[in-house]
Amino acid sequence: MPQNDLMARSIPTSRCTPQEETSMNQHSMTVRGKDRYKSGVMEYKKMGYWEPDYEPKDTDIIALFRVTPQDGVDPIEASAAVAGESSTATWTVVWTDRLTAAEKYRAKCYRVDPVPNSPGQYFAYIAYDLDLFENGSIANLSASIIGNVFGFKPLKALRLEDMRLPVAYVKTFQGPATGIVVERERMDKFGRPLLGATVKPKLGLSGRNYGRVVYEALKGGLDFTKDDENINSQPFMHWRERFLYCMEAVNKAQAASGEIKGTYLNVTAGTMEDMYERAEFAKELGSVIIMIDLVIGYTAIQSMAKWARRNDMILHLHRAGHSTYTRQRSHGVSFRVIAKWMRLAGVDHIHAGTVVGKLEGDPATTRGYYDVCREDFNPTRLEHGVFFDQHWASLNRLMPVASGGIHAGQMHQLLDHLGEDVILQFGGGTIGHPMGIQAGATANRVALEAMILARNEGRDYLHEGPEILAKAAETCTPLKSALEVWKNVTFNYESTDMPDYVPTPSVAM
């Protein structure tokens, strides 16, 4: 039985008792036969949207919602309503259901558990038949699952926490245009995280000045520089200016170092036609990578991913706007779902948190996002917020990007939290270096290489990190001054989105 399954994996800090769960999950209330289609209003849980005996098929899409019913609303009914409103139901019984194989198309809520330590919130597991969805369309998938139901009145709040995407559905998507392995082969960079920086200030630099920053950072030792999400084509710098100067900088830095370099040229624009035009120009100039923003929409993202695959281009995605719906724990869509959708949609890079930097990100939850991006199989890990086993069926790996408020002095922590297949973006940590941008870039590169060397030698780099960095700084003045300037910079705030299940040492199973 499913709930036993969860209990077996769940972790004892949960306050809900097994009896409570069992009593919640025991009965199907579905009305069958003639009575089901009598005109009028009927509770969702009686219409077939609550089926506690249902065992999800391997081909079903499963969604896990955090449901917060209005006071006095039965959580089972609220969960059944979510299943109904995200599939076939409307507010009243319709006879036209009887012209269809309605039972197949009805989403089935098969389990409702109280959320540990969160009174009034419930996890609802809902299974959807594969035939409810169009092949290879995030637009269709999201319109179905989150299309209408989030504004449903009987709910105070609703959050899509996780999804299990069946292999049959995963296989209908292209997936990342390039993938981690091929990106590394093209860039000729192996065995270490890649390094990047976002050009600062965000706004106001002319194309010529902007290119200067790119050249200095790349020549100093970074692999990539990056446009910011809102660098598109503004009065201070139109996009062609930026592209031309940036490519001069990239080529000059390549010749100066003998390494492949790239700069994420942001092609985000008002229309698809404009985006294609910008992407074509980036390609004509020989760029290895372009960039888009999440706000262009799922369909535009999928189009650009196909374009990128056809044109040997790495596709960077900035998750602009995501916090409006990912950050609050009770309402919206979890970023792990967005990460899954973006891996299907086919981008190559996605910002996925830094743990130690300035932006939101609890370590365990962030680890869950990184696993979603990088592994071929994600086992259920409630302590990382991963609720389902997910097979990716050899879909390319998606490179996570860590960006925002990180610096060279944290290199050991970054490597420990985020691993090797990640892009570390030190914007301020490069451009704000007291000795200049090149020195800032060099400091980061030296810190990184020293840390990788130490890790591979089997040293306890997490604990010896500061010592390893200090040693490397002996022969690298830029690193020495970086460590000095940013030695006390940390961002320790309470996270707003943490896993509901926490491992404790005394698991008595």
Add this chain to the structure above:
Amino acid sequence: MRITQGCFSFLPDLTDEQISRQVQYCLEKGWAVNIEFTDDPHPRNNFWEMWGLPMFDLRDAAGVLMELTECRKVYGDRYIRLSAFDSSHGWESVRLSFIVNRPKDEPGFRLDRHEVAGRNIRYTTTPYAADRPEGRRYGGL
């Protein structure tokens, strides 16, 4: 200039002891280590010459170092790098690559700009060393 391809080019040149530790790390991961050399360090020159085949089934870095010593005797005037290959499904490519030998003098690259329509420029990067025939670069003959 100093070519900064590979994983550890921003650090002082690795000693043989340090190289051994990196190789041992690779061997313990089950990766096969390959020695490659070139006198054409263009950043898009992927296929450096192979010094024999990748070394499979080694237990200890001394075996790789033995070959590296031999390779340096013959091609010590060129770039030599070690690359470690991971054959596991879903990767099946290089996992670590770093330079272990460099020419005494690294003249670097010429950047040619070819102005075309509008303000576009076609860029070509050429190693200065490649002006001479293969085998006679970097002071060889």
Add this chain to the structure above:
Amino acid sequence: MSMAATAHDVSEAAPTDQVDLRREFNEVGIGEVLDQLDRELVGLKPVKTRIREIASLLLIERIRKRMNLTSDVPTLHMSFTGNPGTGKTTVALRIASILHKLGFVRRGQVVSVTRDELVGQYIGHTAPKTKEILKKAMGGVLFIDEAYYLHRPDNERDYGQEAIEILLQVMESQREDLVVILAGYGDRMDKFFASNPGFRSRIAHHIDFPDYTDDELLAIAERMLRDINYKFSPDAREAFIRYIGLRKVQPLFSNARSIRNALDRIRLRQANRLVADLDSVLTADDIISLEASDVFASRVFLKASSGA
């Protein structure tokens, strides 16, 4: 953790002037290996004694290094001489384990080869083959069985000589990287060393493996049977004692290996005997018991009687 933690740490650790010998012995864990050797090999007293001596010498050598009384890498290459089936390969495995625990080799694997894996068929083939094997053996023990086949005195152009030269060079210059054990029949090894003095001078320990006595061979047989849940009936045991006496004097006798082969054939005959009577009901005792008739059906007895 990797390289430095094994062979090199001996010299890198801060010098000491006092060592608790028992603690040292227990910490390196060679006692277990020596006990294992005692348990798993019947007889071989002189060999076991020699191994203990070598282990003691190396333990002291390790301490001398710690006390900064020596910095040399000792020569550890060995020769194992004796007839086939006298336990040379097994002892090589234990020696590798002892060397590893004491920090004289870094990994402790044994790469076991014969001439065919070292010597090529045409010009330019031998050096890469020999090096390939050497690279795999680095950090452990290279065991060359019937090493004398490397040397073909009748053929001056034999490629074996090339392998010998590479081996000699590595045995000298990379003593900290691997230990070579040359093995084979005693008389042939003597001739081999006589014509290749380079090897003789690089070998630190010669160990001679005597043939097993009849009693030891019987004990080996009974131990092998016990391990796979078989036993001799009292008659079969007597028959097997006679078998050993006859087999020993026949050609191609190879000690424990011949015993194993004989047991395999006896089990075959036992199975055949049991299956011949499909109507019988078998007990566990029937299944595990080898009978005298299973032993006597051997050709060894046939030859013995016809020869007599």
